[in-house]
Amino acid sequence: MRQKAISYILLAIIFCNGFKAISQQLANKDQPLSEINKWFNAWEMVWKKCYKLKKIKPVDFVLFDETFVYTNSNITGEGGDKVAGPNLLNEKIKWIKKPYNDSIVQPNGQKRKVEIMSFASQNTKGNPFFVMPLPSYWKKNGVSDHGIGIEILVTCVFLHEFGHTQQMQSLDSIDVVIEKYSKAHPAENISDDILQDNYEADSAYTYSYSMETKLFNKAAFSTNEAEMKKWAKDGIALLKSRQTKCLITDNRDIVIIDNFF
Incomplete structure (x- = not known):
């Protein structure tokens, strides 16, 4: 996903x-x-x-x-x-x-x-x-x-x-990212499916994710440049909003993993 x-x-x-x-x-x-x-x-x-x-x-x-x-x-x-x-x-x-x-x-x-x-x-x-x-x-x-x-x-x-x-060279490797998160949240089961595992039952998260995907779809296949830019910007705005509402406000720094992937 x-x-x-x-x-x-x-x-x-x-x-x-x-x-x-x-x-x-x-x-x-x-x-x-x-x-x-x-x-x-x-x-x-x-x-x-x-x-x-x-x-x-x-x-x-x-x-x-x-x-x-x-x-x-x-x-x-x-x-x-x-x-x-x-x-x-x-x-x-x-x-x-x-x-x-x-x-x-x-x-x-x-x-x-x-x-x-x-x-x-x-x-x-x-x-x-x-x-x-x-x-x-x-x-x-x-x-x-x-x-x-x-x-x-x-x-x-x-x-x-x-x-x-x-x-591998310019940013943290996935091992470093997961290690940082694991130290902060030792009780969690960490994998590259962590976002799905934690948020697939969150209706606000899944709704925003679905809307982001639709907007990026529309931007990718539109032949109108103005529409492309608008839908892409709207999709990115939704993505950032989802991170703030669903990933940051639950007192967990899981956004670091969202950004990595």
Whole structure:
């Protein structure tokens, strides 16, 4: 439930502002890598509005289609060919293209079978890496787009999972967040479903949550820019109001977990 809500919030932000035109003119850019310009442009908007980070921390990308893995990790890309591709904000990325059979070597040295997957992890030095299929792989494997289009779906997945790579370094990790909350509330059962566990029976909470989702839905799929902005702003206002009324006034600091997820 929480991940779906976050996806719609991010969609509202993206559609309200519009995707930034591609500014990087790269000679001989590898065509599959051009697909991720939308991901990077979307991240730039989220980075500014939600995370408010000063700069992007270095990340090893491991992206793949049906034939090749595209990476900036020397471990994953060992023996591959250098190719031109997009940079992410302040981070210049040296892309490598390498064919694979049925598995790839991750930046942490572990071998992993290729399938539909998207996750952030850390290498042996504690630096983050990010693994995800390119849109063509999702399409070929018949992944449902839930009615929003596969490009929008995978962009939302990218935003959610890539955010974890920045949280590992620039924000508290989920372990730190849960540890802080656990110390303040030792009797509670802590998990990433804590919001559902505590508030699914709260009619005020569920009503506000439902209205937020509807507003973000309307903003995401509207073709009228003025309406997009209005509905997105209204949805964010409701979200903040819900946090104040339902999460703060019950004398618990659970809002820290709501903000994290």
